[in-house]
Amino acid sequence: xxxxxxxxxxxxxxxIMVHPFEGFEDLRWxxxxxMRVSMVIVALFFIISVCEQLMTGFLFNENYVKIFNxxxxxxxxxxxxxxxxxxxxxxxxLFDGEGTMKNICVNTAYALVPLLIGKVVNIILSNCLxxxxxxxxxxxxxxxxxxxxxxxxSGMRTVHQYxxxxxxxxxxxxxxxxxxxxxLLVLLVSxxxxxxxxxxxxxxxxxxxxxxxxxxxxxxxxxxVIVVVATIVIAAYTAFEKYQLKxxxxxxxS
Amino acid sequence: xxSIKRIAVxxxxxxxxxxxxxxxxxxxxEPYDGYNYDWWGDxxxxxxxxxxxxxxTGSDIGVGALNEPGDMFISDNGDIYIADTAYKGTLxxxxxxxxxxxxxxxxxxxxxxxxxxxxxxxxxxxxDNALASGAIDDTQYKKVTDxxxxxxxxxxxxxxxxxxxxxxNDRVVSFTAETDGNGVGYGKVITVYTRPDxxxxxxxxxxxxxxxxxxxxxxxxxxxxxxxxxxxVFSQDGEFNGFFGANRVEATADVLLNAFWKxxxxxxxxxxxxxxxxVEISNFDIDEDNxxxxxxxxxxxxxxxxxxxxxxxxNIFTNLGYSENTFGDYLTKYYRGQTYSSQIxxxxxxxxxxxxxxxxxTGRVFQYDNECNLLFIxxxxxxxxxxxxxxxxxxxxxxxxxxxxxxxxxITKFKQTEFGSIVHDAIxxxxxxxxxxxxxxxxxxxxxxxxYWLAYIGLGNAYLNQGEYEVAMDxxxxxSKVGYNDAFKGWRMDFIRDNFTLIAVIIVGxxxxxxxxxxxxxxxxxxxxxxxxxxxxxQNKGRED
Numbered sequence: 084x085x086x087x088x089x090x091x092x093x094x095x096x097x098x099i100m101v102h103p104f105e106g107f108e109d110l111r112w113x114x115x116x117x118m119r120v121s122m123v124i125v126a127l128f129f130i131i132s133v134c135e136q137l138m139t140g141f142l143f144n145e146n147y148v149k150i151f152n153x154x155x156x157x158x159x160x161x162x163x164x165x166x167x168x169x170x171x172x173x174x175x176x177l178f179d180g181e182g183t184m185k186n187i188c189v190n191t192a193y194a195l196v197p198l199l200i201g202k203v204v205n206i207i208l209s210n211c212l213x214x215x216x217x218x219x220x221x222x223x224x225x226x227x228x229x230x231x232x233x234x235x236x237s238g239m240r241t242v243h244q245y246x247x248x249x250x251x252x253x254x255x256x257x258x259x260x261x262x263x264x265x266x267l268l269v270l271l272v273s274x275x276x277x278x279x280x281x282x283x284x285x286x287x288x289x290x291x292x293x294x295x296x297x298x299x300x301x302x303x304x305x306x307x308v309i310v311v312v313a314t315i316v317i318a319a320y321t322a323f324e325k326y327q328l329k330x331x332x333x334x335x336x337s
Numbered sequence: 338x339x340s341i342k343r344i345a346v347x348x349x350x351x352x353x354x355x356x357x358x359x360x361x362x363x364x365x366x367e368p369y370d371g372y373n374y375d376w377w378g379d380x381x382x383x384x385x386x387x388x389x390x391x392x393x394t395g396s397d398i399g400v401g402a403l404n405e406p407g408d409m410f411i412s413d414n415g416d417i418y419i420a421d422t423a424y425k426g427t428l429x430x431x432x433x434x435x436x437x438x439x440x441x442x443x444x445x446x447x448x449x450x451x452x453x454x455x456x457x458x459x460x461x462x463x464x465d466n467a468l469a470s471g472a473i474d475d476t477q478y479k480k481v482t483d484x485x486x487x488x489x490x491x492x493x494x495x496x497x498x499x500x501x502x503x504x505x506n507d508r509v510v511s512f513t514a515e516t517d518g519n520g521v522g523y524g525k526v527i528t529v530y531t532r533p534d535x536x537x538x539x540x541x542x543x544x545x546x547x548x549x550x551x552x553x554x555x556x557x558x559x560x561x562x563x564x565x566x567x568x569x570v571f572s573q574d575g576e577f578n579g580f581f582g583a584n585r586v587e588a589t590a591d592v593l594l595n596a597f598w599k600x601x602x603x604x605x606x607x608x609x610x611x612x613x614x615x616v617e618i619s620n621f622d623i624d625e626d627n628x629x630x631x632x633x634x635x636x637x638x639x640x641x642x643x644x645x646x647x648x649x650x651x652n653i654f655t656n657l658g659y660s661e662n663t664f665g666d667y668l669t670k671y672y673r674g675q676t677y678s679s680q681i682x683x684x685x686x687x688x689x690x691x692x693x694x695x696x697x698x699t700g701r702v703f704q705y706d707n708e709c710n711l712l713f714i715x716x717x718x719x720x721x722x723x724x725x726x727x728x729x730x731x732x733x734x735x736x737x738x739x740x741x742x743x744x745x746x747x748i749t750k751f752k753q754t755e756f757g758s759i760v761h762d763a764i765x766x767x768x769x770x771x772x773x774x775x776x777x778x779x780x781x782x783x784x785x786x787x788x789y790w791l792a793y794i795g796l797g798n799a800y801l802n803q804g805e806y807e808v809a810m811d812x813x814x815x816x817s818k819v820g821y822n823d824a825f826k827g828w829r830m831d832f833i834r835d836n837f838t839l840i841a842v843i844i845v846g847x848x849x850x851x852x853x854x855x856x857x858x859x860x861x862x863x864x865x866x867x868x869x870x871x872x873x874x875x876q877n878k879g880r881e882d
Contacts, residue, residue: 089869141814141821149377149815211829214822 092117096124096193103234107190107241116185121192128195129160131202140209143220163261167191170260171239175253180243190238194231201227368721369701372714375790376816378667384786386704386713386757387738389723390750395421399445400437403746407490408502408548409730409739415441417732418499419741419748420492426450428521432485436492436501436524438514441734443748447514447522449499451484457526480506481531491548491560498527502546502559507532509546509559509571530557533569533577548620552648553627560621565614567650568621568631582631582650584615584641615641624686628653632681634697639663642681643694659709665696679703687733689765695740700725702740702751706764710791713760715751716740723749736761756785763795772799794820806831 088109090098095115099106110116133156136146168191172184182190204227205220212219240250289301296304371385395403400421407422419437426432428450436449454461461482468478480487483506491502500511501524508531512524532544546569548560555573558581567583586592592613599607619634629646642664644652654660665679682697690707700718705711717724726744733739736753753761763778772795779795786792797812797820806828813821833840 142818142825147377149379213826213829214818 088113088115092120096120096196099193099234099238100196100230103230103237107193107238110190110193111186111241116189118185118189121189124192124195124199125161125164127199128164129156131199131206132156132160135202135206138206138210140212142212142214143205143209143217164191164195166261166264167257170264171253171257174257174260175243175245178253180245180253182239182242186242187239190242191235194234194238197227197230197234201230367715368719368724369715369717373788373790374667374711375788378663380667381788381790383713383788384756385715385754386760387702387715387751388754390737390752392722392747392749393443394747395437398437398439398443400448403437405743406741406746407488407504407729407743408492409732409741409748410492410494411441411732411734411739412494415734416446416494417441417443417739417748418492418494420489420501422488422490422504422743426485429485431483431487433505434486434489434503436486436489436499438522447516449512449514449522449524451521452486452510452512452524452526453515454482454484454526457529460529477507481508481529491546493548493550495551495555499524500549500551500557502549504545504547507544507546509549509557511557528573528575530559530571530575533571535577537579538569538577550621550623550629552623552629554648558621558629560618562617562619565617567618568629582618582621582629582644582646582652584618584631584633584638584644586613586615587638587640618644619681620683622684622686624690630684630686630692632684632694634680634682636676636678636680636698643684643692654709657708662709664694664705664709665703666699666701682728683731685731685733685738687738688735689761689768691733691761693731693733693738695728695731697728700728702731702738704738706768708768710764712764712791713757716749720745723751725749756782759785760789760791764791767795767798772802775799790816793817797821797824800824801827 092115095110095117099110102109133153136144136148136156137151139146168184168188171191172180172182172187174180175182175187201223204223208220208223236247236250236254239245239254240247243250243253245253286301286305289305290298293301293304367385367388369385371383372380373383375381395401403419403421404425405421405423406419408420410418412418417439419439421435421437423433424435426435432451438446438448440446464473464478464482467473468475473481486501486503487505488503489501490504493500497513498511499514500509502509508529510524510529511527513527514522515525516522530546532538543561543563545561545563546559547562550558552558556578557571557573558568559571560568564580565583566580568581570578570581572578595610595613598610602610616633616635616638618631621629621631623629627648631641631644631646633642641652641660643654644660645654646652652660665681666677669676669678671677677698679699680697681694681703683695685693685695687693691712692705692707692709694703694705695701696703701714701716703711704713704715715723716728718726720726725740725742727742728740729743730741731738732741736758738751740749740751741747742749759778759782763775763782766772766775766778775795776799779792779799782789782792783796793812793816797809797817800806800809800812801820801824804827806824809824810821810828813824
């Protein structure tokens with residue numbers, strides 16, 4: 084039993100970092116899950132990844148920094164994090180996992196802390212070291228990744244109260260779940276794009292037909308047409324429903 | 338009355354207008370845009386290193402139109418030898434091809450129309466015997482003893498002796514140029530190199546020589562497109578010596594899989610498998626130091642596009658790491674149903690070891706220095722002066738580069754621009770290690786073209802040599818990792834040496850600070866923990882088990 088666990092929320096990630104196994108248990112026992120701290124960690128994850136791409140020394144920078152594109156970094160950090168959380172929650176809830184979405188989110192974020200520290204250290208080291216001394220950077224990189232993975236396994240185990248093999252299995256399946264989520268998202272986006280293109284082509288078609296009209300007027304007409312069509316559809320549907328109801332009432336009467 | 342000011346303004350305007358008018362008249366553009374590659378491997382616009390000087394056709398030489406000329410050679414004294422491959426002669430209906438010889442200004446010297454076997458009666462008698470004994474058949478006999486050429490596709494000159502790869506006649510002939518009583522040029526044959534009768538030469542393989550060259554030891558190298566073992570080597574008197582300089586097999590997934598199955602399969606099964614053979618060499622050239630450079634035209638491979646072979650057949654570029662470089666265009670482009678990737682069809686070694694590679698697909702010449710740094714790209718596809726349809730050969734003399742176009746049946750002479758000469762000066766000094774002397778031309782090159790990658794490396798090295806590490810680092814940044822590494826090493830050493838006391842003080846201070854903080858925190862923590870334990874016990878008093 085620990086007596087000194089009444090620490091502020093921001094200290095918990097560091098405490099967990101140096102106590103990979105009992106740290107998460109303590110967090111669970113103290114119910115000290117802090118959404119605010121975990122969101123700060125995710126934000127830092129993003130910011131440090133940007134810094135990694137831009138500020139890593141030339142000798143160790145393998146990125147194409149000639150053109151800086153933030154979208155891949157957002158996907159590699161923020162989107163990846165939340166798909167992991169959602170995927171893991173969606174799966175483990177079905178398989179006796181005890182973690183809520185919030186708990187999974189917080190545990191995953193806290194597990195990232197060594198990785199972030201490693202990245203910061205490597206950014207600094209890469210500006211001080213020569214190519215022959217690259218072993219230090221590789222060492223720090225691998226060590227912190229390993230550390231984070233151990234923390235993640237421990238965190239997932241604690242939050243769901245699984246055994247270690249079951250945790251590993253479900254982490255693996257979570258990766259598949261993430262792939263599925265991303266595929267569905269891409270599908271959805273392309274679908275909406277199709278709808279957008281459809282509406283836009285109707286708009287341009289109208290623009291050609293009624294070229295004497297103002298575009299704003301055209302938009303108003305367009306919206307008006309949509310409203311009218313929608314009203315007709317709704318009216319038809321309600322009429323149809325009423326008719327069904329009537330039929331059923333007659334049936335009941337007879 | 339107009340004021341003086343107004344007159345002055347009008348005069349100035351008139352002068353400016355005339356200046357713009359005249360400069361725009363004098364302005365001429367090349368049909369291709371100069372470009373180069375930067376550190377990232379992206380194409381960037383660049384100054385032209387070579388521009389078109391003139392285009393020479395057969396009628397300019399005075400020999401009538403050329404017909405798909407296949408090869409060109411420029412001898413040491415500047416004479417130009419053109420293999421006019423598909424030329425239809427008037428002497429005989431079976432004759433196809435001739436060798437046109439001009440001097441360095443494309444003034445016609447002579448044209449070799451037929452061959453005279455007068456000096457090689459022994460060899461002819463040998464062939465007669467072979468025909469009588471049935472060792473060679475009638476068609477073969479007619480081919481090798483034909484007095485006319487049949488599609489000569491390669492020509493090489495060693496002093497006065499001309500070597501011609503007589504493609505469809507299955508032979509390479511060496512001869513000296515003579516003129517007969519009618520004023521028609523002919524070749525007095527010295528040696529005929531025919532299909533080797535050796536066991537190593539596969540009996541099913543044809544002998545259609547496409548290119549030929551001779552080294553300093555008078556060995557004759559024959560490039561044959563159907564042979565993947567390398568060039569066929571003959572001694573001077575026509576004896577088969579073996580093969581030279583085969584390409585490596587590219588380690589594709591297919592090849593690796595084959596190698597894996599070979600471990601498992603039985604010998605019979607292995608025999609039935611598709612064999613992994615390297616791609617044949619398609620052309621070669623020899624430099625002053627007797628190194629032979631070979632190129633590979635196939636667009637499906639990336640290994641051994643260019644090799645520099647010593648006399649033992651070892652590729653020197655492999656050890657130097659240049660074999661890993663990309664030669665030709667970096668990108669494979671798909672445009673309007675056609676895939677464009679470089680196919681290097683000819684190589685030429687110019688002065689100071691510059692390597693000119695000719696790309697069949699894009700019609701461009703890629704010029705490299707002797708350390709395989711890309712200097713210039715010029716030429717292209719098209720129908721204007723300086724662009725090509727089907728390029729066949731590249732040669733260079735001094736600062737000029739000549740490109741032979743088969744379909745257009747013309748030779749295009751490129752001359753060096755001022756920018757080109759500056760860069761050549763700089764790279765020559767640079768490759769000799771004279772970094773400081775190369776500084777001025779590199780700076781001039783950068784002033785003219787700030788995209789020129791090599792100039793940054795050159796200047797970086799100059800400053801590194803002078804010990805100005807910080808400037809060198811600026812030049813090497815995103816231009817050379819090796820250079821930056823060296824410059825940074827120097828800079829770091831200097832930095833530590835200059836600030837050693839400060840650094841030492843800071844480190845000691847930090848250590849002391851950490852120790853003090855740790856001590857204080859330990860005390861506070863112990864106190865807190867005792868307090869928490871006391872409280873906990875007080876709360877749970879009487880409830881202990």
